Amino acid sequence: MTVHTLTGRTALVTGGTRGIGRACALALAAAGAEVVLTGREARTAKAAAEAIAAETGATVTGMSLDVPENATSAETFECAESLLAEIAAEHGELDVLVANAGILRHTPMGLIDAADVQAMVAVNFVGSLAMLQAATASMRRRGGGSAVLISSVVGVLGGDMLAAYAATKAAIAAMARSAARDLGPEGIRVNAIAPGVIYTDMVSPAPREMLDATVARVPMRRVGRPEDVAGAAVFLASDAASYVTGHVLAVDGGMVL
Ligand code: NDP
Numbered sequence: 001m002t003v004h005t006l007t008g009r010t011a012l013v014t015g016g017t018r019g020i021g022r023a024c025a026l027a028l029a030a031a032g033a034e035v036v037l038t039g040r041e042a043r044t045a046k047a048a049a050e051a052i053a054a055e056t057g058a059t060v061t062g063m064s065l066d067v068p069e070n071a072t073s074a075e076t077f078e079c080a081e082s083l084l085a086e087i088a089a090e091h092g093e094l095d096v097l098v099a100n101a102g103i104l105r106h107t108p109m110g111l112i113d114a115a116d117v118q119a120m121v122a123v124n125f126v127g128s129l130a131m132l133q134a135a136t137a138s139m140r141r142r143g144g145g146s147a148v149l150i151s152s153v154v155g156v157l158g159g160d161m162l163a164a165y166a167a168t169k170a171a172i173a174a175m176a177r178s179a180a181r182d183l184g185p186e187g188i189r190v191n192a193i194a195p196g197v198i199y200t201d202m203v204s205p206a207p208r209e210m211l212d213a214t215v216a217r218v219p220m221r222r223v224g225r226p227e228d229v230a231g232a233a234v235f236l237a238s239d240a241a242s243y244v245t246g247h248v249l250a251v252d253g254g255m256v257l
Helices: 019-030 042-056 073-091 114-142 163-186 208-217 226-237
Strands: 010-013 034-039 060-064 096-099 145-150 188-195 248-251
Touching: 010 019, 010 073, 019 034, 019 042, 019 096, 019 226, 034 042, 034 073, 042 060, 060 073, 073 114, 096 114, 096 226, 114 145, 114 163, 114 188, 145 163, 145 226, 163 188, 163 248, 188 226, 226 248
Parallel strands: 010 034, 010 096, 034 060, 096 145, 145 188, 188 248
Antiparallel strands: none
């Protein structure tokens, strides 16, 4: 049985072509939302949108959003504002944002490359903040909404060779808690999800032994699936979470315990 909890809502998922973002876009569409998903290239975004539309029967649109790795904060904010303006013109104001687009670079302490730091700050941190700000303006015009940011378990635990990446993800959790305070009075909820190890293109290059060692530390004894995160995103986006804001929801099989 399909429960249409998001019928009549418009949702944007950044980084919706693959992995966690694609699963979120699919689950939001299956829950009844009209979905706009983004990828760096319009062609792959459109292909992902068409596949999800065919599977769910929902209206799904693919658009290009490519945050340049060397972008200044001002450029990233402009990028987000122009995307939201285009969405508002073509699909109406936004009810739901899943700010998921992100990159990971393993950078051992002592050998950290400034270009990698710049890229992760631009895409993960400033990218999420810029999308949240642009979506806030749209949700205000709509009279409310729900934003879901994607943090990470390593934002709490830290991780090997992840000082820079983990810091951007901890920043996203802080961003959700702070924005929730500002936007609560306007009926805009802001939450974050902190996924554990989810098997996607981001994780699959890791050596088998490293994944096995991680799984051994996860109480549920398995890596996560993108759909595990998508279920949490639909919950936070929907009225089922109508009094939940400023929360960082771990979806990690208990890894953080
Ligand atoms: P993937 O690498 O599978 O997908 C990344 C997505 O982000 C793609 O849709 C990609 O688009 C998009 N993207 C990449 N770079 C940019 C950019 N410069 N500008 C705009 N969009 C971009 O990642 P995951 O699904 O694994 O991760 C999704 C989110 O979840 C990330 O924020 C990640 O940090 C977080 N996360 C992931 C975990 C995991 O174990 N996988 C654990 C915890 C958090 P395109 O297809 O066009 O390249």
